[in-house]
Amino acid sequence: MTPFWALVRKELAVLFGSPLAYVVLTLVALVSSLIFFDHLRIYNQILFVFASTTMGGFETDTIPDYVNLRDQVFFPVMENLGFVLILLVPMITMRIFAEERSRGTDELLVTTLLTPSQIVLAKFAVTFAFVALMMAASFVYPALAIREGGLGLEHLLAVFLGLLFHAFGLAALGLACSAFSRTQLVAAVGALALGFVLWDFSWASGFLSEGVIRFLEGIALHPHYRFFAEGVVILSHLAYFVGLVIVCFALARFSYDLRRVAG
Amino acid sequence: MTNEQAAAGPGRAANGGVAVEARELTRRFGSHTALDAISLRVESGEAFGLLGANGAGKTTFMRLVTGYLLPSSGTVAVGGFAPATHAAEVHARLGFVAETSRLYPDLRVAGFLRFAGGARGLTKGALAAAVESAIERFHLGGVASRLIGHLSKGFQQRVSLAQAFLHDPALVIVDEPTSGLDPIQQEEVRGILAGLRGTRTLILCTHDLTEARDLTRRVAVLHRGKLAAMGPTPEVLGGEDPLSLFRGREASA
Numbered sequence: 001m002t003p004f005w006a007l008v009r010k011e012l013a014v015l016f017g018s019p020l021a022y023v024v025l026t027l028v029a030l031v032s033s034l035i036f037f038d039h040l041r042i043y044n045q046i047l048f049v050f051a052s053t054t055m056g057g058f059e060t061d062t063i064p065d066y067v068n069l070r071d072q073v074f075f076p077v078m079e080n081l082g083f084v085l086i087l088l089v090p091m092i093t094m095r096i097f098a099e100e101r102s103r104g105t106d107e108l109l110v111t112t113l114l115t116p117s118q119i120v121l122a123k124f125a126v127t128f129a130f131v132a133l134m135m136a137a138s139f140v141y142p143a144l145a146i147r148e149g150g151l152g153l154e155h156l157l158a159v160f161l162g163l164l165f166h167a168f169g170l171a172a173l174g175l176a177c178s179a180f181s182r183t184q185l186v187a188a189v190g191a192l193a194l195g196f197v198l199w200d201f202s203w204a205s206g207f208l209s210e211g212v213i214r215f216l217e218g219i220a221l222h223p224h225y226r227f228f229a230e231g232v233v234i235l236s237h238l239a240y241f242v243g244l245v246i247v248c249f250a251l252a253r254f255s256y257d258l259r260r261v262a263g
Numbered sequence: 264m265t266n267e268q269a270a271a272g273p274g275r276a277a278n279g280g281v282a283v284e285a286r287e288l289t290r291r292f293g294s295h296t297a298l299d300a301i302s303l304r305v306e307s308g309e310a311f312g313l314l315g316a317n318g319a320g321k322t323t324f325m326r327l328v329t330g331y332l333l334p335s336s337g338t339v340a341v342g343g344f345a346p347a348t349h350a351a352e353v354h355a356r357l358g359f360v361a362e363t364s365r366l367y368p369d370l371r372v373a374g375f376l377r378f379a380g381g382a383r384g385l386t387k388g389a390l391a392a393a394v395e396s397a398i399e400r401f402h403l404g405g406v407a408s409r410l411i412g413h414l415s416k417g418f419q420q421r422v423s424l425a426q427a428f429l430h431d432p433a434l435v436i437v438d439e440p441t442s443g444l445d446p447i448q449q450e451e452v453r454g455i456l457a458g459l460r461g462t463r464t465l466i467l468c469t470h471d472l473t474e475a476r477d478l479t480r481r482v483a484v485l486h487r488g489k490l491a492a493m494g495p496t497p498e499v500l501g502g503e504d505p506l507s508l509f510r511g512r513e514a515s516a
Contacts, residue, residue: 006381010370013378017369104365108426111329111359112382113351260333260347263292 003113004122011096011126021130024091025137031088032138035080036073043072070151078159078229081138082166082222086195089167092130093174094188096123097252098181116256120179124249127175131167139163155231162228165241169221170195172248179252195221280307282434282464283328287337290323297323299488300337307433310465312479312496314472316509319485321468325438328466329359341434355384358427358435365423368412372403372422375411379426397425401455417448424455434464441474453477470509476500484508 015021050063066072100106109119143156170191177190200223201216208216217223224237283305290298298320305311315321326332327339330346330353338345344352367375376394385393398407401421406414411422420440427435440456441449456478459465467478475482476496483493491508492499499508 002386003382003384006378009381010367010375010378013374014367014369103367104361105367107326107329107331107361108359108365108379109382110331111354111357112379113354113384114382115350260331263332 004118007109007114007119007122008126011122012129015092015126015130018095020091020095024088025134027091028088028134029137029141031084032077032081033141035084036077036141039073039076039080043067043069046072074151074159075229078163079226081163082225082229083199085167085170086192086199088134089131089170090174090177090188090191090195092134093127093171093178093191094181094184095178096127096175097178097255098184098187101182102184110256117253120249120252120256124172124175124245124252127171128168131171132164135160135164135167151231158231158233159228161233161238162225165238166221166225166228169241169244172245173198176248176251176255179255281305281340281343282307282309283339283341283466285324285327285337285339288324288327288334288339289336290320290327290332291335297488298327298485301485301488301490302337303483303490303493305464305466307464308461309481310460310467310479312475312482313466313468313485314470314475314482314509315485315491316470318487319470319509320488321470321485322438323488324485325359325436325466325468328436329357330354355430356433358430358432360423360427360435360437360440366411366419368410371408371410372414373398373407375422376426376429380429383430385430393429393431397429400428401425415448416444417451420444420448420452421455424452428459432463434466435459436466436468438468440467440469441471472500472505486510 046067047063050067097106100109110116114122139160143160173194174187174191177194178184178187181187181190198219198221201213201220204216205213218240224240227234227237281304284303286302288298288301289296301320301324313321313324323332327334328341328346330350333347341353342356344356346353370378373394376397377390380390380393398404401424403418403421403425406418411419414422424437424440427437437456440452444452453474456465456467460478465478467475469475479496481494482496482499484491484499486509499505
């Protein structure tokens with residue numbers, strides 16, 4: 001077992017040894033199901049209104065094309081889930097580095113053969129694995145249900161890919177915040193604030209110049225995520241999330257150097 | 264590695280040679296100087312005490328030796344290697360026991376020791392043997408499968424000591440090993456440390472004079488980041504009022 005794999009195993013043991021992991025997994029599955037069923041309920045009500053006898057019933061063409069499972073349920077569920085993840089992902093990432101610092105175990109880690117890059121990489125890898133599990137728990141049921149409504153497997157895979165990369169981006173932001181914090185609360189609040197701020201800048205379009213808005217949209221999460229929610233995979237949007245992860249990784253790695261200098 | 268070191272066995276320093284050398288070692292935190300131009304040598308195989316009141320700079324010195332912090336100026340070397348530039352070489356020779364039991368309460372004792380050994384490069388058979396030996400040596404057999412968070416402070420400190428010896432390091436740094444323990448637990452930990460004397464270089468960081476007298480042969484006393492005294496333990500701590508060194512009496516030894 002190399003030092004890196006020893007740390008990966010330790011991180012997994014600590015993560016799954018804590019009830020927080022199970023609480024978050026349950027919360028994600030519960031919240032995504034609630035969002036899904038709420039949209040399904042609204043969709044059924046809309047369908048009922050259009051299909052009521054006064055408007056022609058199911059046998060007529062009175063139900064417009066846009067009233068379908070994909071547009072009325074799946075897209076909004078994925079949009080909402082993307083937003084909800086801003087709240088849920090920091091619950092997992094907040095402790096990853098901050099807890100090591102507050103307990104003083106980071107001092108133990110850096111006196112082993114592990115390099116700071118290996119420490120950061122192992123923590124990112126384990127967190128991403130957990131986030132992938134979290135996404136599977138949240139995605140599988142709505143996806144299977146919607147598939148019956150006519151969405152192809154490729155479309156579902158594209159959506160899942162987007163959801164996964166969006167969650168990885170949020171996890172990377174949370175991990176970077178945790179790496180610079182001594183307390184979990186500060187790490188969580190920092191990640192929440194960053195997630196909310198970066199989600200969407202369209203509210204600023206009324207009072208900022210076009211160039212600034214274009215730049216802000218370039219760094220915002222939602223403009224990149226929404227294409228995946230529609231089932232479209234565009235390389236530049238994937239590159240955005242990969243870039244976000246790389247920047248956050250570099251920041252977390254830098255926190256180790258900073259600590260050696262600043263104390 | 265010299266022939267002497269090789270003859271002493273893997274990971275162990277032969278008597279003779281320098282285990283740790285600091286030259287004009289200085290560390291500042293903003294405008295506060297935590298360590299001010301400290302120069303000292305710890306010989307291989309020596310039991311060396313670093314004494315001082317709280318805030319004297321002991322932990323900062325330890326952290327500079329382990330590479331956790333970088334010096335503001337001056338140099339420090341472990342076995343001839345600078346921790347800042349040769350971390351792997353330094354950490355392969357180093358076992359570190361931190362001030363309080365800095366462990367993972369959600370891990371079980373044996374699992375934690377397997378992690379600590381793995382993180383120090385031990386693999387498969389060697390790792391299993393090292394963990395088994397540490398459990399036996401530090402009397403952890405009865406608690407090996409228990410969660411660390413459920414152990415008493417005394418047992419947690421034993422776990423902390425055990426992890427530092429897994430890879431048979433030539434140098435062990437122990438920072439305030441009995442801090443926060445009850446008298447019986449203190450006695451147990453001191454007994455363990457006494458048994459380790461002479462087997463490798465030991466740097467004991469403490470503000471407990473009895474501990475320093477019992478466990479070290481040479482001490483350095485720090486006061487507000489400066490070296491107040493250094494010499495053989497009986498000489499430095501043998502005066503009528505050794506505590507005056509903690510208050511800043513000029514070096515006499």
